[in-house]
Amino acid sequence: MRFGLCGLMHITSGRRRRSLDSKLDKLDDWRRTHYSSDLSPQLDGKESVVFGWIASIRHQGNITFIILADKDGFMQITVKRDEVGEEFYEKVQRLGAHTSIGVKGVLRAISKAPNGVEMLPKEIKILSFATLNPPTSLYGRRLPSVDKRLEIRAVDLRRPAAQAVFKIRQEALKALRAHLIENGYHEVHTPKIISSATEGGAALFPLLYYNKEAFLTQSPQLYKEQLVMAFEKVFEIGPAFRAEQSRTLTHLSEFISVDVEEAYVDYRDSMNRLESMIREVVKEVSERCVNELKTLGYCLEMPQEFKRYSYDEVLDILSGLGYKLDWGEDLGSTHLSVLAEVNPSFYFIVDWPAQTKPFYIAPKDKYSKLSESFDLMFGSLEIASGGTRVSSRRLLEKRLKEKGLNPKSFTYHLKVFDYGMPPHSGFGLGFERLLMILTGQSNIRDVTYFPRDQRHLTP
């Protein structure tokens, strides 16, 4: 009995490739009639055409069992030597894992097979050969390192856990977007190539735009603020770029940012929106991805109402536990770990000192050192941050200077404020960080198709 990755041909030379190519069948007019998810014992006796890649192949006497994988799951093809004839049977003996095939045959109800049905094949097409062994096993108990898996990421993504993660990603993305559209937000796309820094000059990737210096955007912040003038409620789901020096499990150099901005509201409304959006996403994922969560062995529960701690309260909590922090300082990783023990789920930290927040965040009032700001946390992980925005040009210029930024670099943006900028508020959420929570993954690279960080510019 042979199992798994047997039958792989280690062939890389041009001549061998040509010879293999000549053994391939053409797709021609074959088209799929069923995905694995369409199969059920009720289809007993029906003709069917299926496609997929071989997840495993097992030879047992004169019977070969093929487990075929398609985008929805698995199905069983049972090849009986005395039924299919010698030529067909020989062809099947050449097959190995990861090879793509098409099979025409008759479905038969059988309790032991996936979906309670197997296919008895009549014709087969070999559509690709996997000529090399993937660097990592899809079904091994130990997950190989990210670097090892990125060697052939396209194959690594066939792992059942990866399939589960990205199915959850799809449902989360749908739920996020649906929630925002249903609540009257207008989806926008703003430029990723910009002429100057959004939040200061650090952590930007410079590029050459024709003959000018330009940068990749860190966030659509200034554009989404401008767009509330014409559209009031806007959102964008798209890439943002940060030349982070951090090499951690929670940073990417290119990530998907979910940005929301709204006129005539303040940061309390933004927090409410963010909380209800996340509750909706958790609800949809836990209802629609039961099997995927099971595959991941992860229990996703609807969180309690998100607590809102003020920055001052956080300082008190930390102090009570023996961690001193000067007022106005940002929280460090030690402080965040302590807070995660106090609250391991979702919570807000609100009313940060203005000095810790970007220039566009509004102070609580004229004389206050506090700002109308929030971070959404999950344990020690920051997932989103937002706040009421400055809507006065005069104040914005003042804040820029306080931050050591040159108002001249923001000439265009400042000018817009002379034309009647309404009060507004919003937030930005790191989509991959939310996905870590939704899937229970501890490395952000595992919720990204092709991660970008200091070390990874390929694949």
Added chain:
Amino acid sequence: MRFGLCGLMHITSGRRRRSLDSKLDKLDDWRRTHYSSDLSPQLDGKESVVFGWIASIRHQGNITFIILADKDGFMQITVKRDEVGEEFYEKVQRLGAHTSIGVKGVLRAISKAPNGVEMLPKEIKILSFATLNPPTSLYGRRLPSVDKRLEIRAVDLRRPAAQAVFKIRQEALKALRAHLIENGYHEVHTPKIISSATEGGAALFPLLYYNKEAFLTQSPQLYKEQLVMAFEKVFEIGPAFRAEQSRTLTHLSEFISVDVEEAYVDYRDSMNRLESMIREVVKEVSERCVNELKTLGYCLEMPQEFKRYSYDEVLDILSGLGYKLDWGEDLGSTHLSVLAEVNPSFYFIVDWPAQTKPFYIAPKDKYSKLSESFDLMFGSLEIASGGTRVSSRRLLEKRLKEKGLNPKSFTYHLKVFDYGMPPHSGFGLGFERLLMILTGQSNIRDVTYFPRDQRHLTP
């Protein structure tokens, strides 16, 4: 009687700004109860809170009529001096167009006002002052130049025609995505920062990625091909970047690309998918954007079935009309204009000479000079292109060399083909070009929030 942009204060000095800021009201706990789209005569007698910017203000004796604009449309506020009192009335006299206000009052059915209802105000909050006249009028008959309008794009987007265009954009985007998701495609996000050129070295924006040279992606082509190995049917809607030298009405340096890729199908299936997707978008937009199309004075009709002309047929048509073209040449703008007269709507040009198409496009067969490729045209405008992809590594290397590209630059991508790449096909569609057709705009910059081209790096 004063009308329109009266009351604007030309104030830009810091001191005057401070003095104006002090006259602004705070949002506090006021929250909107109705958008303009919620209003109807049935609300007669109801209390309401509305927000928006002043589209026009007109003083007639002791009555002031304010037309207030919000994201959904317009409403009328009628301020009667003897009902609101002197202080309130005085405050209203200071208001000008584009100023943002909040108004609390009582709704009254009245046939002449928008939505058949006006508001009789009790309290008003001035939330921003427009201190400068916008460089262009929102309601002028002649549309000012793009450059002029981009000076304050955030305000220009308040133009009724711009509002209509971007409402259609929103519906088109929703319909596109819904069509793909309903048909089993998995939404992905692939890296925009890449290490080497996708389709050759031209037209790339170089950037500095930490200490390495990198580029902005022209298309997610190679990534989406790799992803069919694990997900079979994928799509991406996201930015793509081309350092185009063309200064035309139909090119952008940063655009939204709709990319679709699928395993176990060929280019005929991709054309069917593309056609049915576009029909769905046209259907949704024409049903849901009746008013917007009216605003634009544009008639959007469901197109006939898309004709499919082969490249050879196109040459015959052109030759019959006196335009000679050598076999293998690409079509020039003159040829496309001639074709637009023959077919001003949607049509495909299929079976292009392999030499005119990128390396990843599959030849029709081993001995043919033709490829399984298509362009989707609308008159003279190319909207999408696609084809069956090469799925053999050997052939892909051969094609790279034929195109003068170095297979070594594609080492990672080529390697993936050793692990069983199924046959696959797909297309890329320029979303803004489709929007030009859906909205009847002749300049692609008018269907983009903040266009990027050789001349525009700001706003």
